[in-house]
Amino acid sequence: MTGIGFDLLATDGRARRGRVTTAHGTIETPAFMPVGTAATVKAMTTDAVASTGAEILLGNTYHLMLRPTAERVAQLGGLHRFMNWDKPILTDSGGFQVMSLSDLRTMSEEGVTFKSHLDGSRHHLTPERSIQIQHMLDSNVTMCLDECTPFPATEAQAESSMRLSMRWARRSKDAFVERPGYGLFGIVQGGIYPEQRAESVAALTDIGFDGYAIGGLAVGEGQETMFRVLDFTEPLMVKDRPRYLMGVGRPSDLIGAVRRGVDMFDCVMPTRSGRTGQAFVRRGTINIRNARHAHDERPLDADCGCPTCRSYGRGYLHHLFKADEMLGPMLLTWHNLHYYQDLMRTMRQAIADGNFEEVAGTMEARLTEGDV
Numbered sequence: 001m002t003g004i005g006f007d008l009l010a011t012d013g014r015a016r017r018g019r020v021t022t023a024h025g026t027i028e029t030p031a032f033m034p035v036g037t038a039a040t041v042k043a044m045t046t047d048a049v050a051s052t053g054a055e056i057l058l059g060n061t062y063h064l065m066l067r068p069t070a071e072r073v074a075q076l077g078g079l080h081r082f083m084n085w086d087k088p089i090l091t092d093s094g095g096f097q098v099m100s101l102s103d104l105r106t107m108s109e110e111g112v113t114f115k116s117h118l119d120g121s122r123h124h125l126t127p128e129r130s131i132q133i134q135h136m137l138d139s140n141v142t143m144c145l146d147e148c149t150p151f152p153a154t155e156a157q158a159e160s161s162m163r164l165s166m167r168w169a170r171r172s173k174d175a176f177v178e179r180p181g182y183g184l185f186g187i188v189q190g191g192i193y194p195e196q197r198a199e200s201v202a203a204l205t206d207i208g209f210d211g212y213a214i215g216g217l218a219v220g221e222g223q224e225t226m227f228r229v230l231d232f233t234e235p236l237m238v239k240d241r242p243r244y245l246m247g248v249g250r251p252s253d254l255i256g257a258v259r260r261g262v263d264m265f266d267c268v269m270p271t272r273s274g275r276t277g278q279a280f281v282r283r284g285t286i287n288i289r290n291a292r293h294a295h296d297e298r299p300l301d302a303d304c305g306c307p308t309c310r311s312y313g314r315g316y317l318h319h320l321f322k323a324d325e326m327l328g329p330m331l332l333t334w335h336n337l338h339y340y341q342d343l344m345r346t347m348r349q350a351i352a353d354g355n356f357e358e359v360a361g362t363m364e365a366r367l368t369e370g371d372v
């Protein structure tokens with residue numbers, strides 16, 4: 001196997017059931033990737049993450065290049081060894097974080113220069129450097145360095161930004177070291193504009209990648225617009241390679257995007273909001289800090305089999321958050337990641353069974369029931 005393998009196992013409408021094969025194991029798709037920003041999925045051990053059913057994690061190049069540096073991670077055996085995760089890892093290119101976290105950024109044809117949000121030190125990221133860093137991290141899935149076009153953007157701005165990203169995609173591909181079980185994904189840009197998205201898909205397909213991400217979404221455009229962009233972009237994409245929708249999303253986003261042919265997702269929602277006391281459940285969301293949970297001995301979700309729901313009541317979880325006890329964020333993170341994996345597992349089974357629309361429709365209806 002050169003690069004990353006992908007088998008399309010079943011389809012149901014535009015929804016797809018597949019399997020990605022890497023040097024560190026396989027990933028059943030549709031798949032959700034927990035975000036492990038600084039070589040840790042916050043508040044979780046890697047064993048706990050594996051117990052939720054996650055088969056692949058996301059690492060952030062921006063954070064790791066600043067601290068502890070890619071050289072240090074390589075010296076300590078690569079990201080798998082460093083963080084004790086022996087399954088697949090996808091790393092992003094750093095581009096999105098540079099634009100959203102760093103200070104004093106200057107963009108040029110060459111790359112992006114920025115100051116670290118940690119200590120103000122200056123750094124330079126080019127397609128070549130980003131690919132090299134991801135190689136040093138021993139990432140199974142490397143992402144091209146691109147520019148995530150801001151929202152809103154005029155069509156001319158989206159076109160110019162996308163074309164820069166396509167030139168960087170070519171440079172990323174030229175810098176990538178091919179290894180069996182390791183792959184490089186291109187990233188489709190083009191804003192909300194059909195012609196720009198089509199040009200980007202064609203440019204990336206012509207270069208040739210192991211998988212294709214859809215970038216530039218979940219940047220404030222709203223769910224309806226995001227789905228509309230998927231509706232005219234996904235049909236243009238090759239069917240024999242994974243599609244990865246970056247930064248998405250809430251449960252209703254995941255259901256709608258799987259329905260539209262997306263295979264892979266990453267999002268900080270289950271982990272970040274878990275740490276703030278927000279639990280995702282089959283009937284919507286619960287903010288455990290709300291006083292109405294103080295005396296409630298029920299679990300977060302009666303249909304959930306996670307360690308949190310098996311052993312702890314809402315009243316206890318409410319107490320942990322009010323007392324600012326670290327077990328609170330741990331237990332809610334664990335529940336949310338488990339729930340997200342249950343959601344993906346349910347969708348995988350429904351596509352294989354040929355009843356995706358019925359199952360998805362039922363889940364979407366329950367999500368709006370509220371009063372959880």
Ligand SMILES: CNc1nc2cc(C(=O)NN)ccc2[nH]1
Nearest residue numbers: 096146148215216217218246247
């Ligand atoms: C949370 N929303 C969100 N949108 C993203 C878009 C990109 C992208 O276009 N990278 N090239 C990356 C991460 C994202 N996260």
